[in-house]
Amino acid sequence: MPSITVRNIPDEVHRAIRVRAAMHGCSTEAEVRSILEQAAKPEGRLKLGTLLASIAREAGGLTDEEFALFDNVRDRTPAAPLSFE
Incomplete structure (x- = not known):
């Protein structure tokens, strides 16, 4: 450290x-x-994710309900580890 x-x-x-x-x-x-x-x-600092979400909302991006629908269909299986051989 x-x-x-x-x-x-x-x-x-x-x-x-x-x-x-x-x-x-x-x-x-x-x-x-x-x-x-x-x-x-x-x-009270503004975090990047919060800032980007607010910009998307102002620009007419996904609503919370639309995001929840998208998030529910996302594939959550872990990625296979890379092999370098």
Whole structure:
């Protein structure tokens, strides 16, 4: 797993992160990972699939009922593994 070194963090920021970690009952390192994850992947972010589905609906694409019909007839058998010999 990759690691990051962050230098020159102001003392008050480091202290605030330590306090926040203690309030959450975790290490400072775990708290920093949590902060980075929340910043990089926020809860309310729009995911690609949701965006594409909304574009298709606006363009007159499949309705949910039509998609359900299509999804029910899809072949769900697993694909055979490739042979390279």
